[in-house]
Amino acid sequence: MLDETWFGWALIAGMGVVAFFTRAVFVLPGSHLRLPPTAERVLRYAPAAALMAIVVPDLASTHGAVSISIENPRLVAGLVAFALAAATRSILATIAGGMLVLTLVRLFAG
Amino acid sequence: MTLRREQGSALREGALASAPLLVGIVPWGVVAGVAMVSAGLTKAQAVAMSLLVFAGSAQLAVLPLLIAKAPLWVMVATALVVNLRYVIYSAVLAPHFEHLSRPWRALLSYITVDGMFALFVGRYRPGEPKPHKHWFFLGGSLMMWSAWQISSWIGIFSGALIPHSWSLEFAATLALIAVLVPLLFDRAVVCGALAAGAVALAAAKWPLNVGLLAAIAAGVAVGLAVARLGAPRAGRG
Numbered sequence: 001m002l003d004e005t006w007f008g009w010a011l012i013a014g015m016g017v018v019a020f021f022t023r024a025v026f027v028l029p030g031s032h033l034r035l036p037p038t039a040e041r042v043l044r045y046a047p048a049a050a051l052m053a054i055v056v057p058d059l060a061s062t063h064g065a066v067s068i069s070i071e072n073p074r075l076v077a078g079l080v081a082f083a084l085a086a087a088t089r090s091i092l093a094t095i096a097g098g099m100l101v102l103t104l105v106r107l108f109a110g
Numbered sequence: 111m112t113l114r115r116e117q118g119s120a121l122r123e124g125a126l127a128s129a130p131l132l133v134g135i136v137p138w139g140v141v142a143g144v145a146m147v148s149a150g151l152t153k154a155q156a157v158a159m160s161l162l163v164f165a166g167s168a169q170l171a172v173l174p175l176l177i178a179k180a181p182l183w184v185m186v187a188t189a190l191v192v193n194l195r196y197v198i199y200s201a202v203l204a205p206h207f208e209h210l211s212r213p214w215r216a217l218l219s220y221i222t223v224d225g226m227f228a229l230f231v232g233r234y235r236p237g238e239p240k241p242h243k244h245w246f247f248l249g250g251s252l253m254m255w256s257a258w259q260i261s262s263w264i265g266i267f268s269g270a271l272i273p274h275s276w277s278l279e280f281a282a283t284l285a286l287i288a289v290l291v292p293l294l295f296d297r298a299v300v301c302g303a304l305a306a307g308a309v310a311l312a313a314a315k316w317p318l319n320v321g322l323l324a325a326i327a328a329g330v331a332v333g334l335a336v337a338r339l340g341a342p343r344a345g346r347g
Binding site: 004005007008009010011012013014015018020024026029030033035040043046050051052053054055058059060064066074081085090091094095098 | 133137151155164168169185188195196200215216219220222283289298299305310314315322330333334
């Protein structure tokens, strides 16, 4: 337990440094640093790739095995959430709609 | 006296302009609060994380890795990649704030969030003689910051009241989807993200660190390749 507590604080410290560094890297020095175009292109693709790499396995696998089926409630709810997010751009609508679909699929497929 | 009044009115204008964004940040903060505690952080750690990190998508992205007991460096690296968009924001904001003192620049860096960045950039151009624009930025950002902290606390301290069978942790994934979709602004980004998702799924059984980082690398590579193929020679599409 003590180990886990230590781990949590180390994680918070590491993420805190990262979060401040990424935001301050150009603003804080205040000099006329410019971002090279290649770096800018890489930076455009990385965040979307990272988020998708976290979301997809969470939706399309159960207990570590790939599960692409209409009977996988998380997958169905996740796909609906993508559509809702694209249509409404609302975090609230996306969460509420996704949770509703998750519940419905569990009720009727389970 | 006039100076004070102008600063105050810029602060208020920023706060008012941010109001529509608060509707989006509150459910997200509550979900993040619940998710941090259910992932195994203590309440004190969850409060500290929202205060010190103050980056919702990075916080939510790291939690599944915490549950899966990934190594520390993988979680910090993931937070870094998810936060890379802030490097771009920082580059765009730097000329606006370069005349300010160092403490001001540190404060505005810490408090930068997606929504307020978009509002600010839509409203001000770098060369403009608008001496109080940082007060506008501060006003809106302070509102976003307060909304995030308070809604996180609600999730942290009331999450235990919500029955486990509701699968509220899934709401964290849904919140990530809501944050991800606006990032998919062109074909190259979409292709890169889909490639990253596919690799992450295929690599789900690999040790977690390799799979996630390989997926991100694949996503960036595919995004760059599609952008290069898709752009006509004469210019950039």
